[in-house]
Amino acid sequence: MIIFHKLFYLFVYLLKCLPWFILYGISNFVYYVLYYVVGYRKKVVYENLTNSFPDKSKKEIKKIAHQYFRHMSDILVEAICEEKMVAHYQKHMSIKNPEILEKLYTTGKSVLLIGGHLGNWEWLGVTMQQLTPFNAKGVIKPLSNPFFNDYIEAIRARHSSGIIPFKQTIRV
Template sequence: MHWLLMGLAYLPYSVLYLLADFFYVLLVYVVPYRKKVVVENLRNSFPEKSAAEIERIAKGFYRHFADVIVEILKLAAMSDAELKRRVIFRNPEVLERFFAEGRMAIGLASHAGNWEWVLTSGAIWLSAEVDGVYKPLSNPFFESFMCELRTRTGAGVIPMRDTLRDMVERRGQPRVVSLLSDQAAGPEDRPYWTSFMNQEAGFYTSADRLAAKFQAPVVYVSIRRLRRGYYEIVLTELYDGIAPLPVKDCPITEQFVRLLEQDIRNAPEQYLWTHRRWKHKRNNG
């Protein structure tokens, strides 16, 4: 399986995108992949849109999703120079200022654009180390393969359960720790509840708690597809790591949600709608 995937990765983009076109037809027309979840998420998120508009966005999403699948695979064969050409950091100075001061920063990203290219390209564009927090996969082969892809440009990976220990042990090292902060937090996680795309959603409070504990600046990572196979990343400072932070109100997470909403509304087809993001409900009892 490893050599098969590596062989596919070395195919030219023209062939890989033909494969993506095939995946698109398969996912939409042959074996619809989570179509009910996608349409329900879109309807609830965009109640003002017609059924035809929802269908158009859904098809645009599946086309983008098929592209992301082959682009993630292509990471195995991409040179650093090619990846840097295809993913442009518009304002890396937002993070470089903190690195120059010897500080650790937290980056808040989401499942928008090509989220797997964020970590790997960040390791090329930025002068300090880039580490991504992730949830290990249950399949040993794909766990190993994905870790190999994510670290091939020099980025590091941190299993979610080890995040706090890693940050304590490496406190004071200039680097950025990246979190995919749009994942669904259940009632047992004591989430921060807020409105997200016209629906109440629970968010993990890790960003606010870690920023307060380590006095770490926080940036929002926006990734947008410019055209097929090309993306841009724009960084927005959410917290400077100095001002007092009212953790219980989760101001950092609230800012993250509002910026993510803006990105989703600007390019709805580029968000990961197959995820049951709103499956948890607040327990008011």
């Protein structure tokens, strides 16, 4: 397992040296492997889409599933290359009406922003810390693989003032 970890970190280091257009080419390869070779969570994705969109045809569901796997592959590559994300966040993210947040901050108010898994939520964590005066914290659900969970949590911790495990949040 130690050899795998060393190879993974070498692979990540090499990835970070590549320009974005090559990284997105690699993302296309990752998509192909996840969807066609491994079939990672394919059944779950199709079941969820079918339940969420009962009026959609099988062809439409299949198209959405392909888009989902492409999107997840992009997110995976972008998360691995988080140093590049930090350098380029302004090209990808902005806050509308930042003066509202600034006013709340100067008056000592707390803010709760809620966002969904739209776009790349990892960009959001980096951006909030860069574009707002608030100590941004993200709610996370741990990954099932401990090695990859620790890796992703370390990335998130470098660019935010904290993460909150999902199980420690209040349910309403």
